[in-house]
Amino acid sequence: MSILEVNHIEKHFGSVQVLNDISFTLEKGQALSIIGASGSGKTTLLRCLNFLEKPDHGTIKVNDRVIFDADDPTTQIEREIRKKRLHFGLVFQNFNLFPQYTALQNVTLARELLAKEKVGESQESIQKLGIELLDRMGLADRANHYPHQLSGGQQQRVAIARALALQPDILCFDEPTSALDPELTGEVLRVIRSLAEQKTTMIIVTHEMAFARDVADQVIFMDGGLIVEQGDPKQVIDHPKEDRTKKFLARYSSEN
Amino acid sequence: MFWSVTMSLLEGLWTSIELFLLTLLFSLPLGLVVAFGSMSRWAPIRSLLKRCPKLTFLQRIASRCPRLADFRPVSSLTNVIVWIIRGTPLMLQLIIIFYGPGMWFDNNIWAFGNGRMVACVVAFVFNYACYFSVIYRGGIEGVPQGQREAGEVLGMTKSQIFFKITLLQVIKRIVPPMSNEIITLVKDTSLARIIAITELVKAGEAYMKSDGITWPLFYTMVYYLLFVGILTILFNRLEKKLDYFM
Ligand SMILES: Nc1ncnc2c1ncn2[C@@H]1O[C@H](COP(=O)(O)OP(=O)(O)OP(=O)(O)O)[C@@H](O)[C@H]1O
Ligand SMILES: [Mg+2]
Numbered sequence: 001m002s003i004l005e006v007n008h009i010e011k012h013f014g015s016v017q018v019l020n021d022i023s024f025t026l027e028k029g030q031a032l033s034i035i036g037a038s039g040s041g042k043t044t045l046l047r048c049l050n051f052l053e054k055p056d057h058g059t060i061k062v063n064d065r066v067i068f069d070a071d072d073p074t075t076q077i078e079r080e081i082r083k084k085r086l087h088f089g090l091v092f093q094n095f096n097l098f099p100q101y102t103a104l105q106n107v108t109l110a111r112e113l114l115a116k117e118k119v120g121e122s123q124e125s126i127q128k129l130g131i132e133l134l135d136r137m138g139l140a141d142r143a144n145h146y147p148h149q150l151s152g153g154q155q156q157r158v159a160i161a162r163a164l165a166l167q168p169d170i171l172c173f174d175e176p177t178s179a180l181d182p183e184l185t186g187e188v189l190r191v192i193r194s195l196a197e198q199k200t201t202m203i204i205v206t207h208e209m210a211f212a213r214d215v216a217d218q219v220i221f222m223d224g225g226l227i228v229e230q231g232d233p234k235q236v237i238d239h240p241k242e243d244r245t246k247k248f249l250a251r252y253s254s255e256n
Numbered sequence: 257m258f259w260s261v262t263m264s265l266l267e268g269l270w271t272s273i274e275l276f277l278l279t280l281l282f283s284l285p286l287g288l289v290v291a292f293g294s295m296s297r298w299a300p301i302r303s304l305l306k307r308c309p310k311l312t313f314l315q316r317i318a319s320r321c322p323r324l325a326d327f328r329p330v331s332s333l334t335n336v337i338v339w340i341i342r343g344t345p346l347m348l349q350l351i352i353i354f355y356g357p358g359m360w361f362d363n364n365i366w367a368f369g370n371g372r373m374v375a376c377v378v379a380f381v382f383n384y385a386c387y388f389s390v391i392y393r394g395g396i397e398g399v400p401q402g403q404r405e406a407g408e409v410l411g412m413t414k415s416q417i418f419f420k421i422t423l424l425q426v427i428k429r430i431v432p433p434m435s436n437e438i439i440t441l442v443k444d445t446s447l448a449r450i451i452a453i454t455e456l457v458k459a460g461e462a463y464m465k466s467d468g469i470t471w472p473l474f475y476t477m478v479y480y481l482l483f484v485g486i487l488t489i490l491f492n493r494l495e496k497k498l499d500y501f502m
Binding site: 082086099109114 | 400402403405406407408409410411412413416420421424425428500501502
């Protein structure tokens with residue numbers, strides 16, 4: 001049984017079709033990497049999974065349960081969407097940390113709010129979890145810093161801890177290192193790599209081909225809203241079958 | 257002489273302060289309403305079409321003339337009102353509100369005990385609500401969309417996002433322009449004399465007319481400077497308090 005099953009997702013913005021018949025599955029504990037040129041729809045796909053956009057067509061299943069079906073309004077009730085989106089976590093390209101909270105508060109805020117709604121965990125155990133997560137990110141000594149006091153790489157690691165704090169089934173990354181200076185990408189990639197080693201289920205949109213090849217269990221190449229090629233990362237990145245994939249990768253390696 | 261001038265200027269000052277406080281009391285919340293009005297995305301034709309997609313004549317309008325279908329009446333009307341009020345002198349608005357009803361409808365609705373003051377507060381409240389609305393709007397729209405999305409993705413409700421994430425960021429953004437506007441209001445209270453309210457300037461000027469002395473007029477400056485000085489200190493403190501984040 002797959003943890004995630006995406007079937008025939010389509011998304012239009014006005015008359016422009018941004019996602020076209022996107023289907024794939026993801027197994028628990030695996031990392032899926034999505035690559036593709038700018039404007040190919042990668043971000044939009046992640047936003048659909050996180051209910052930030054509503055697909056016009058298709059279904060999304062988590063653990064064999066349909067959590068979204070474009071043709072079934074009962075799967076789109078606002079109140080339930082809030083709970084359903086907790087299956088997913090999202091790490092944004094530009095972090096989007098909350099500036100008025102410390103690193104630790106950023107990590108614990110959402111969990112505290114959830115605990116307040118129904119009798120849940122104690123404040124102390126949430127704090128403990130937050131510190132533990134920051135420690136895993138190598139940021140134990142930065143817990144009381146505000147985002148503007150942190151480097152980009154540190155901010156992104158706080159954002160990862162924040163997403164992990166809700167223990168999502170599937171953690172999504174949207175180009176987690178694109179907004180960073182080159183010398184800061186390493187620390188973030190290292191963290192993601194260690195998450196992969198701990199069998200965190202992940203979807204990683206990235207332009208770091210070498211990283212995708214090493215870390216992912218599966219790669220999807222998207223172009224013009226379509227999945228052009230999909231499979232084992234070494235296969236897709238080193239020996240692409242499709243012309244469009246070859247072209248994209250050739251341009252990519254010449255640029256770098 | 258100095259003593260009696262001081263006392264009468266204090267009375268004028270009190271009138272100015274009253275006008276100042278009453279204006280803030282009503283225009284601060286009203287400004288928020290106006291801001292939400294101007295940001296309203298309600299487009300009746302679009303939303304009706306969404307609910308009943310079968311109305312073919314509406315569909316024809318929407319495809320022929322998308323601008324009409326996307327027309328947002330609340331937002332447009334609010335923006336026109338804000339434009340008029342911000343684009344014309346407060347003095348003129350004050351005159352119209354106070355003398356207008358009596359002249360055009362033969363009904364001086366302000367002809368009661370505190371009528372002048374009430375008319376004045378009404379004019380000031382509308383005027384300042386419009387100025388504040390623009391500041392509020394800038395503050396609200398200035399918070400990056402990503403902040404709300406980050407909250408949504410973390411399973412927060414709309415109100416949690418507003419109170420726990422957006423609000424403080426909006427406040428931080430609006431404090432500097434708000435403090436400017438509020439300091440302007442201190443000085444604008446002197447316009448009340450146009451409809452014969454004895455505020456601070458009129459109180460000082462009275463001595464020029466009756467006794468031929470001008471120093472009370474300059475004396476009023478001290479009051480204004482103290483008033484504005486205190487406000488400046490308060491606002492600076494508030495800004496400092498919000499300095500801990502960016
Ligand atoms: N809210 C929107 N309204 C209209 N068009 C949009 C919107 N969001 C995205 N698009 C369009 O959809 C297409 C896909 O965008 P998307 O951001 O998903 O691409 P991407 O693969 O993430 O690109 P990049 O590598 O640059 O991040 C683009 O052509 C973009 O202009
Ligand atoms: Mg993108």
